[in-house]
Amino acid sequence: MNVQVRTRFDDCLDLDQIRAQVTVRPQPLIELSGIDPLIAAELMEESLKNIYVPNKFSLNFIREMLGRASLHNADLFKSETEYVSKIYNPPEVEKFPVCLTGLAGIGKSQTITALRKVCPPAMDFNCSHFQGSIELISHWYVSARGKSSGKQLLLDVVLGDLEAGKKTNVAKLLVESRRRANLYGVSLAILDETQHITGSGATKVTDILLTMAAIGLPVIFVSNYSLVHKLNRRNSEDKQRLLSEPRIMLPDHPESQDWKDYVSECIRVCNGHIQVGMDDLTTELHRSTFGIKRLAVQLLKLAYIECRSAGRKSINLADVSKAFRSSAYSSNSRDVQQLQLQSLQPCSPGTHLDLRCPFDLPIDRNSNVVSFAREDRDNRVNAAVFDSALNEKERLAMKHIGLLSGDVARSSKQNRPPPVPKVSDEEMTKSFFEIVDSLKQTTKPRKPR
Incomplete structure (x- = not known):
């Protein structure tokens, strides 16, 4: 058996090489002051979105998944005889999928994109059993958005939406999927955005995930917390298969x-x-x-x-x-x-x-x-206490030297109006009669009916 094929994942397992290959550092922005503020803000957002600096969790996750794929690849290509036998008689092996979960926007999809960058590229493989060469691929990737069942997933992704496949059942489709996975040397399956599956019901999601796991490949499915909570309410036989291998992506510590x-x-x-x-x-x-x-x-x-x-x-x-x-x-x-x-x-x-x-x-x-x-919380309380203890002059001085931000500083108190002067009883009587005289009617009131 070709040694290059058996060891095609070995060069992808070094952390330093992974970091160098997946890190994305965009070009610095141009001067934005001459551009409309909203357009300039969009340009800034696009540049910041392209940044990818992998953290320790992402690097370890990528190496672990590549390690699993390497083991599967080495087992598939032990010998030419075993490789051919797994094509014609694909074994029924179920592997528990790895659940990559975390808060929305934490960087799960970026990590999956980085993992796909490191996976070995397609390569030609010559086998004496076939005429010509076969193009080996390292992984299958599919976004679960819009998928409604495990059968549709196999038809659309694994089998390329074959019309003949629509008339077959899931069991036959699984056999064909295993055969094709072994034929093309697929060693990893990635299912992204599972929370966007059509209907988003736990039953449909479970059907799709168990269908992918039944192919026999190492499988990763990416999901937000909301979907995992739904899967947690499934029966134990489903939870044991789908949630036994969680990989939780947490926010970076602020001091890390x-x-x-x-x-x-x-x-x-x-x-x-x-x-x-x-x-x-x-x-x-x-x-x-x-x-x-x-x-x-x-x-x-x-x-x-x-x-x-x-x-x-x-x-x-x-x-x-x-x-x-x-x-x-x-x-x-x-x-x-x-x-x-x-x-x-x-x-x-x-x-x-x-x-x-x-x-x-x-x-x-x-x-x-x-x-x-x-x-x-303690720092905020201390800052609030300190700010409340300042008088008007001290607060203005702190704001002037930049130790108190303008939006935090309180506005200076407005000067109170002078108190109303006291008047004597004679002045009050005089003012009363002046008001009465000003309200005298020029016409006689009508008699009541």
């Missing part, structure tokens, strides 16, 4: 190097359009987004609109605070506040299941999140 690297890359890409210290932006951005990178991109976009509305070219810390309180970010700000509340009160009632992790988290991870949330 991964989060600092991401914020640093955002500053570099913005090319001078962010005038905030690295430490301040790292803390404020995490506080306002809970470490969700999709929200970080939107917040910086809204902060740039705020800075241009104020007649400036670059974002400062006050712009980030205003963007957090803007109407465009209001729905996300409520989610962020709910996530922070859940960190402080993990035993609160089961509301907002789309924001609550369906699996038990490690104790050390919980302690890190809670400590940051408590520290952030």
Whole structure:
């Protein structure tokens, strides 16, 4: 058997090579001050969306999945005889799928895109049993959006929507799928966006996932928390198959190097359009987004609109605070506040299941999140107490030297109107008769009927 085919995944397992291959660092932005503010904000958003700096979890997940694919590939190509036998008599092997889950916008799909970049490219394979060469592929990828059943998934993705296949049942389609997977050397199946399956019912999702698992390949399905909560309500035989291999993508800790690297890359890409210290932006951005990178991109976009509305070219810390309180970010700000509340009160009632992790988290991870949330709350309380203790002159001085942001500083108290002077009884009587005289009627009142 061709050694190159058996070892085609071996060169993909080095972490440094994975990081170098998947990292995306866009070109810095051009000068945006001469462009319409809303268009300039869109340009900034597109550049920030293209950033991908893999964190430790993503790198380890990519290497693990490639390792599983490598084991499957080596088992498939042990010998030419075994390879041919698995084509004509594909074994019925069920492998439990890996569930990659996390908050919406945390970067799951970007990690899957990075995984596909590292997978070995298609290659030609010559076997004495066939005439000519066969093109081997490393993985199958499919978005579950719009799929309504496991049969449709096999027809559309694995079998290429064959008309003849529509008349067959799922059992025959599975046999053909296993045969084709072995023929083309497919070693990994990726099912993305499972929360968007047509109908989004747990029964349909379970049918599709179990159908993919029955092909016998290592399978990854990507889902938000909301779908996993639905699967958790299934019977034990389904949960044991679908939720036994969870991989939970959590937000980066605000003091971690991964989060600092991401914020640093955002500053570099913005090319001078962010005038905030690295430490301040790292803390404020995490506080306002809970470490969700999709929200970080939107917040910086809204902060740039705020800075241009104020007649400036670059974002400062006050712009980030205003963007957090803007109407465009209001729905996300409520989610962020709910996530922070859940960190402080993990035993609160089961509301907002789309924001609550369906699996038990490690104790050390919980302690890190809670400590940051408590520290952030204490800092806010201290800042509020300090601000309330300032008098008008001290507050203006703090604002002048930049230690108190303009949107946080209280407006100076308005001067009270002078008290009404007291009048004597004679003056009050005189004023009364003056008012009565001014109200005298010029015509006689009508007699009542």
